[in-house]
Every structure is written in structure tokens, then in C-alpha cells.
Amino acid sequence: MKVAIAYARVSTDKQSRDGLSLSAQESAIRSYCDLYELKLAETFVDRGVSAKSIKGRPEMQRLIEHIDTKQVDAVVVYKIDRMFRSVRDALVTFDRFKERQVEFHSVVEKWDTSTAMGEFAMNMLLSIAQLE
Numbered sequence: 001m002k003v004a005i006a007y008a009r010v011s012t013d014k015q016s017r018d019g020l021s022l023s024a025q026e027s028a029i030r031s032y033c034d035l036y037e038l039k040l041a042e043t044f045v046d047r048g049v050s051a052k053s054i055k056g057r058p059e060m061q062r063l064i065e066h067i068d069t070k071q072v073d074a075v076v077v078y079k080i081d082r083m084f085r086s087v088r089d090a091l092v093t094f095d096r097f098k099e100r101q102v103e104f105h106s107v108v109e110k111w112d113t114s115t116a117m118g119e120f121a122m123n124m125l126l127s128i129a130q131l132e
């Protein structure tokens with residue numbers, strides 16, 4: 001069974017109350033991991049932090065450290081915009097994942113980045129997330 005870590009984030013307290021709460025994200029991620037037989041080892045949570053940059057997000061930095069030391073096989077998020085709002089940050093991070101053979105899973109969006117069309121679709125969605 002592959003070992004996974006998860007990442008969840010909300011930008012504001014209001015978003016955590018009125019939007020997609022951290023508990024809702026975490027619950028969906030747990031269900032996804034159960035469905036796809038991923039052993040969820042840990043969830044990294046940034047509360048009240050913008051995804052404009054990966055810098056300044058302590059839990060995102062901890063997640064990257066786990067990736068760098070290859071302690072996991074996969075990263076799971078509820079939705080890609082919970083992790084990234086910057087195309088550049090996303091592409092750099094995804095390159096890091098590839099180098100370390102770490103899979104990326106999104107509960108809401110299904111990616112097949114092994115194809116040119118899959119990578120194109122992901123890049124388009126990242127551009128829309130950055131625009132927002």
C-alpha cells in the first residue's frame with residue numbers, strides 16, 4: 001500500500017466557516033485515500049494563509065521537506081487551488097514530485113499527467129487558479 005500525505009488550506013476564517021472548511025477537505029481526502037488504497041500518514045494544514053506563494057506557508061514547507069526526503073509515495077489535496085495559486089510554484093513543485101517519484105492526487109480534479117493532453121489540462125487549470 002502506498003503511503004500518502006495530504007495538504008489542506010483555507011485563506012481566511014470566513015472561508016473556513018462559509019466556504020470549504022478544513023474538516024470538509026480532510027474528510028474528502030480521507031475518503032479518497034480509502035477508495036484508492038492510499039495509507040494516509042499525515043495531513044499538513046495551513047489556516048488563514050494565501051496560496052499566492054508557497055513561501056510563507058509553514059505546513060507547505062514541511063510537506064516539501066517530506067517529499068525531499070522521500071518519506072511518501074503520494075500527495076493528496078482536495079482541489080489543486082488549495083495547494084497552488086501560482087503556476088510557477090506549481091510547475092516547480094510538480095517537477096520536484098516527478099524527480100522523487102511522488103504521485104499527485106486531487107480529489108476533485110482527475111489528472112493523467114503521463115500524457116501531453118493531461119499536462120496541458122493541468123496547466124490550463126493552474127492558470128485559471130492563478131487568475132482568480
